[in-house]
Amino acid sequence: MRRPNRRSRKAFTLVIVLVCFGWTSCISQSIRKHYTQLSEQERAAFAAAIEQLMQNGSEEYYADIHTDPDQDGNPGNNFNGPDTDSQIHRVAIFLAWHRQFITEFERLIQAIDPRLSLPYWDWTGEFDPPGVNSRSALSPLWNDDQVAALGWTTSLIGEFDDQGQLGRNLGGLLPTTSQKDNLITSTAFSNFGNFRYELEVNLHDPPHGWVGGEMQDMYYSPRDPAFFLHHAMVDYLWQLWTENDHSVTFSQSTMPTFDGSVSGFDRIDPDDIRNTVTQMGIFYANPDMASLHLKDYTVHNDHLPVEFFVYPETIEVESTFQIAAGASVEIHSCESVILQPGFSILAGSTARIGTNGFCNAPAARAEMTVANDRPTPPALIEEMNTAKVEKAPERVTLKGFPNPFEESFTFQFTLPAEERVSMVLMDAVGKIVAMPLPSQRRTGGEHELLVDAHTLPSGMYTAVLRLHDTNQRYVLRVVKAD
Numbered sequence: 001m002r003r004p005n006r007r008s009r010k011a012f013t014l015v016i017v018l019v020c021f022g023w024t025s026c027i028s029q030s031i032r033k034h035y036t037q038l039s040e041q042e043r044a045a046f047a048a049a050i051e052q053l054m055q056n057g058s059e060e061y062y063a064d065i066h067t068d069p070d071q072d073g074n075p076g077n078n079f080n081g082p083d084t085d086s087q088i089h090r091v092a093i094f095l096a097w098h099r100q101f102i103t104e105f106e107r108l109i110q111a112i113d114p115r116l117s118l119p120y121w122d123w124t125g126e127f128d129p130p131g132v133n134s135r136s137a138l139s140p141l142w143n144d145d146q147v148a149a150l151g152w153t154t155s156l157i158g159e160f161d162d163q164g165q166l167g168r169n170l171g172g173l174l175p176t177t178s179q180k181d182n183l184i185t186s187t188a189f190s191n192f193g194n195f196r197y198e199l200e201v202n203l204h205d206p207p208h209g210w211v212g213g214e215m216q217d218m219y220y221s222p223r224d225p226a227f228f229l230h231h232a233m234v235d236y237l238w239q240l241w242t243e244n245d246h247s248v249t250f251s252q253s254t255m256p257t258f259d260g261s262v263s264g265f266d267r268i269d270p271d272d273i274r275n276t277v278t279q280m281g282i283f284y285a286n287p288d289m290a291s292l293h294l295k296d297y298t299v300h301n302d303h304l305p306v307e308f309f310v311y312p313e314t315i316e317v318e319s320t321f322q323i324a325a326g327a328s329v330e331i332h333s334c335e336s337v338i339l340q341p342g343f344s345i346l347a348g349s350t351a352r353i354g355t356n357g358f359c360n361a362p363a364a365r366a367e368m369t370v371a372n373d374r375p376t377p378p379a380l381i382e383e384m385n386t387a388k389v390e391k392a393p394e395r396v397t398l399k400g401f402p403n404p405f406e407e408s409f410t411f412q413f414t415l416p417a418e419e420r421v422s423m424v425l426m427d428a429v430g431k432i433v434a435m436p437l438p439s440q441r442r443t444g445g446e447h448e449l450l451v452d453a454h455t456l457p458s459g460m461y462t463a464v465l466r467l468h469d470t471n472q473r474y475v476l477r478v479v480k481a482d
């Protein structure tokens with residue numbers, strides 16, 4: 001038995017676990033973004049929250065729950081124990097159990113600062129060449145030398161390796177982009193059983209081994225904060241699969257730990273958390289999209305007195321994002337919040353909209369409170385839609401002309417130094433429709449790309465220029481005219 005002394009902290013930890021009431025009303029709230037989208041302020045706040053949770057024993061308690069989900073004293077999560085009532089791996093409930101598990105942990109973080117949410121770690125994008133043992137250790141997640149391009153002073157979770165004696169040993173194989181794309185779109189995985197198996201075994205397992213140390217330990221892996229960034233990615237893939245017209249209904253109504261038997265945790269029916277957006281208010285952000293859409297969710301404040309939605313890029317609030325009478329929401333962007341036609345505030349509810357969301361630029365704060373108005377006065381929407389925060393000038397310029405275009409158009413970008421770059425063109429739902437520039441090295445200076453787009457339907461597109469060495473990306477919206 002490892003570290004039995006750590007269990008003594010459990011009683012203390014229980015006190016700070018948040019409890020929400022009711023069977024189906026335990027709603028969460030967050031915008032989970034890729035970790036590269038965290039500003040320095042948010043990185044520091046997130047790391048400080050993790051530090052606090054490691055110091056006070058909460059993270060250790062979560063590792064204990066993962067080791068022994070029903071807390072009956074027998075470790076048993078389907079790997080080497082007879083404790084068959086608490087299987088959470090290699091079973092259908094794997095995804096739902098871990099969804100609730102990381103959400104409970106996110107609530108601990110939000111109890112420290114409600115603006116925070118779990119970032120996710122997309123192992124497929126930044127490792128090159130894909131699937132090959134690699135420069136992956138050269139990531140601002142762990143490596144202090146790689147943080148400058150993100151404007152950070154230190155890595156996101158590197159410090160916790162020594163501090164928590166996590167024994168990471170980065171290296172090995174990671175899932176590839178095509179594995180990820182196949183998982184969501186291939187008919188081979190349209191059945192939930194096949195999907196769950198592929199996701200758990202072939203995408204979820206390798207990063208555990210790649211990080212090594214505690215992360216490789218099937219029981220104690222939540223001792224490494226990397227666990228939560230990794231499982232947020234696994235959870236995101238399940239949500240993408242769900243949004244891609246796949247569905248599942250669980251035949252069981254309880255999950256170990258979340259069946260009400262472990263005090264401090266809610267009783268959750270796995271069927272009530274099959275869609276993070278509509279059932280939980282948890283939105284996963286795709287960093288390649290020009291904006292994030294809040295939709296298909298009603299703010300109820302069942303869990304927190306104010307629900308926070310914080311995102312560095314533009315947030316578009318659609319009419320299907322509703323705020324129940326008497327409820328309160330805060331929506332914060334570092335660029336702008338666009339209130340789409342039809343969005344309104346019910347009498348007695350409050351929406352504070354502004355830039356209180358870990359924005360690095362301190363200038364030009366825009367903030368408004370909308371309350372007791374229906375419909376929302378157009379003048380206020382107008383004012384909010386035009387309020388923008390000044391950003392520091394970009395080191396890389398990206399332009400497209402003509403824009404709107406008809407048959408073809410030209411991208412122009414300027415690099416400050418030699419860099420490996422790539423560019424993709426995506427449609428409104430984030431599907432890649434063209435790859436004007438496959439990944440290659442380009443010298444510093446000005447570059448032009450002529451794109452033949454005569455086969456594309458008219459509409460709005462997003463071009464994403466990625467700088468691989470320095471982990472940056474630049475986004476440009478382009479429109480194909482009728």
Ligand SMILES: [Cu+2]
Nearest residue numbers: 066088089098
């Ligand atoms: Cu697990």
